Every structure is written in structure tokens, then in C-alpha cells.
Amino acid sequence: GIRSNSTSLYVRQQPRVALVSTTGTEKNRKPIDPPPFVELQVERRVDPSQHFLNNPYIFSTVTLYKADVDQDYDDTPGKSLAGTFVSSANRLKNEVNIDGCYFVFGDISVKVVGTYRLKFSVYEMRKDGQGVVVYLGAVISDKFQVQTQKDFQGLSESNYLTKSFHEQGMHLRIRKEPRTTL
Template identity: 50%
Template sequence: MCTSLYKVDKNEAWDGGGSKSLAGSLVSSLHRLKDVDNKDGGFFVFGDISVKVQGSFRLHFSLFDLQKDACEVQYLGSITSDPFKAVLLPKDFKGMDESTYLSRAFSDQGVRLRLRKEPRAMM
């Protein structure tokens, strides 16, 4: 699965800066992991993705099947996230939020994620 930045009001890619608008791993393979209820599931994990421009956006995720034997790629479908506001000024950034139970569960299963284990109040 790969992701790209989309306009908040239209179903089209945001073109104000090209590939310099997103940072981190923009592709993810399928991970077979257990969820918070200890049930097996398939997850695409984008653990370090960030938006480098200010504004409101959506993320567009496209799923492809890579067929190694035939050296082909087949498009399977896509979905677009809900809108979100991106980029805080450095003076407004209060630090990472405490990691979710799901993030910690994925990390315990071997997925590489940056975690914050203590609540901010303790620091």
C-alpha cells in the first residue's frame, strides 16, 4: 500500500510541493498482527509518516498486488482519510502524545514504531 497527500475539498492529489510535502515511509507491506482483542488481522503500518506543509489535507491510500512471478503490479483499490490539519509551529508542539494500546501491541509484535510510554504529565 502506498499513500499520497490529497486536497481536503476535492478527490485529487495536492500538488503544492510534490514529494517534498510528505516525509517518512510512504509505502507499507501487509503485516499479519494481533489487534487489541488478540485477533489476527492484516495491517498496513505507516509509523513515521508526516506532513511537512501547513494546511488541511487528507491521506489517500492505494493498494496494489505485486505479482513477482509475472513481474506485474495490479491496482486493487483505494481509500481516502478524513480531513486533518497538518503542521504545528515549533512553539506550539507540546511533544508526542502517549502511544495507544494498539501501537504498543504492534511494537511488541516486532513492528518498528517510535513509542512514548509515559504520559506527558510525568515528564
């Protein structure tokens, strides 16, 4: 298994803005823009062949994190977040065509207005039959704004990395051009 002291985590795509998600409007729910991507790297001296890229037992969870204090916004993700809070590891090519291990969060919305960060925690389920889950580390995003409908400027055009991951089979909504509100 991978050891946490040989791993590094990077937020490769930072969340910038989100439209607050009001309960009961699942179809109107807008995910955080742009969708956050987290990359896991494992040191070559530990995994020279980079086998971890094909490890189906690695996954990441996301929680809403306070903007200025290092603690979770609340104790259960379902209170403040909506959508999919877990991502399995995906072997994807980045913008320079190099394989990496990415966690893709294309469907998270926030239910509370304000400024927050996201905390991504990464784990490996050990396949030795014990069902042991090993914590590999965490990374915290930059701050982003969760806005009400009247303040919300619309979503930006999907960038190259989002389009690339979409083309590689990730379930991501793609926007060709920025929406303008009249």
C-alpha cells in the same frame, strides 16, 4: 490473485496531528501522530483460508490528499511528505487478538502546514513473472492538522494498538505518557 471487488480497506488508526517537517532536520522530524494503520480485508468467499494474510506481494503507498477536494496535494510524495511512503503487508493481531493484514505508516512527516488527509493505495505484485502490479483499492483518512512548532501541543500517549503492533515487531516509536510543554 486478489480482485479489487473482493477487498475492503479501513483506516484502523486515523492521523490526528503532525508537526510540520522543515527540510534538512531529519533528526528533528516527528512522524504523524498517531501513526496511521490501514487494514486490508478479503472476503471469505474469495479466500476462505485467508491466504492473503501471508502474501508478501501486497503493499500500500501513501500520498498527501487535500482536505476538501478529492485529489492529491501534489504530484510527487517527496514534495510534501518525508519518510517512508510504502508499507508492505504485515500479519498482526489486533486489540482482540484476531489476525489481520495491516499497513503500518510509522515514519511519515508532512512538509506543509495546513489541514490534509492521507490517501492509502493498495496493490498486489503478481508473481507470474510479468512483474504486473494490480491496484486493489484505496482508502482516505480523516482530516488532520499539520502545525508549526509554536502551535504544536506535543504528541499524545501511544494507544493500545500502537503498543501492540510495536510489541509484534513493528518499528514504531512508543510514548509512555503525553509530553507536556512548559
